[in-house]
Amino acid sequence: MSEIRSSDGASHRSAGPRSEELFERALQVLASGVNSPVRAFRAVGGTPLFVRSGKGAYIEDEDGRRYLDFVSSWGPLILGHAHPDVVEAVSRAASDGLTFGAPCPAEVELAEAVVESYPGLEQLRFVSSGTEATMSAVRLARGATGRELVVKFSGCYHGHADHLLVAAGSGLATFGQPSSAGVPASFAALTRVLPLDDEARLEALFASEGERIAAVIVEPVPANNGLLIQRPEFLAALRKATSESGALLIFDEVISGFRVAKGGAAEYYGITPDLVTFGKIIGGGMPVGAFGGSRDLMRHLAPEGTVYQAGTLSGNPMAMAAGLASLRVLESEGVWQRLEELGHNLDENMKSALSASPSPAKFVRLGSIFWLSLQAGEPPRTAESVDSNIGERYRRLFHALLRRGVWIAPSAFEVGFLSLAHTTEDVARFADAVGEALSEVTTSEG
């Protein structure tokens, strides 16, 4: 049995007996016991909770413990868990047959809803994950421009396609190094990696290699390495550099799409990319991704064009129904205002909770995405300025919150999400719990 032991000698069990037992079994038959690394709790220690159910803003684990949830399945659940409209749409679709591998009306309707919402978007293609969306968008960009290089930014995550699992080389080198075993150095050599928030480095790269660059891919709201909110001027510089050199600008809106605004970061910042990728919210909790752009670019895809891309379960009727039901709710009156009010409310509550904290803690938020940053100073805008030493304090905070029935990400560098299911009481309770947990954590450090 794994226990979390704090330095004051107190110990508590991180998970109930049922989760412990399930994880023992999982370790036998699933690699590291999980299907996605962060779920294994390596960064915070202890045994992962096995979730039995979710309703609204709460989840319940296999031991019958309830938690106020701010992980929101890592982003998709902007309506909360098991929203009745989504559940009904999926059930209805399921009773008509699970998959046909042929066109279905729901995929047309969901595409229409997404195209109408997003600035400059004319056509889409659906896939089954965010990873597939970015992988396909990069291939399309290369096929359409006839160029090979891709530019990404350190601190941005775009899923786990080979050419995007690339980190910056040492020093000022922009040549990418594989960030995972199994990615050949020769693949990574076609990816350039720049720091965020640095127009000078961007301009220097375009001056030397602009004619070889097929695309610049960026999370316009970087939310996978803390929340690194960018200056609008930096995003505008990306638009300008790509337009001038004939490269394509790809906004990876897998997290920010239908999250920071109905039209994503493109609407929020007033900057229109050439290609956009979606995931998470557009599937309403089902496995869906999408990529899209102008008709002129999308005609490069097979069968009309020469860029190959396909998927057995792409546009799956149940998944399309879930996405469509979610977007319908997001179209209702006052929804975006309500989310923003809730976020503002959380800001205010956190401000007073954190002001009493004996150790550095800042609350960073854009729309319904937030990050509890445990480093001193102004919130960072680049991966390089994220303090990697906050992990231990976060580990204690995480478990102190879990004991109070609050579920945040099991990693210091993952963000949290508000949903329409959260209430002002929920956010007040969250802020109180964080305040208490921080003083407990800091006291036990001494």
Ligand SMILES: *Cc1c(COP(=O)(O)O)cnc(C)c1O
């Ligand atoms: C989650 C995420 C991805 C990957 O999506 P998956 O569905 O996990 O493959 C890609 N880009 C961004 C910005 C993401 O947040």
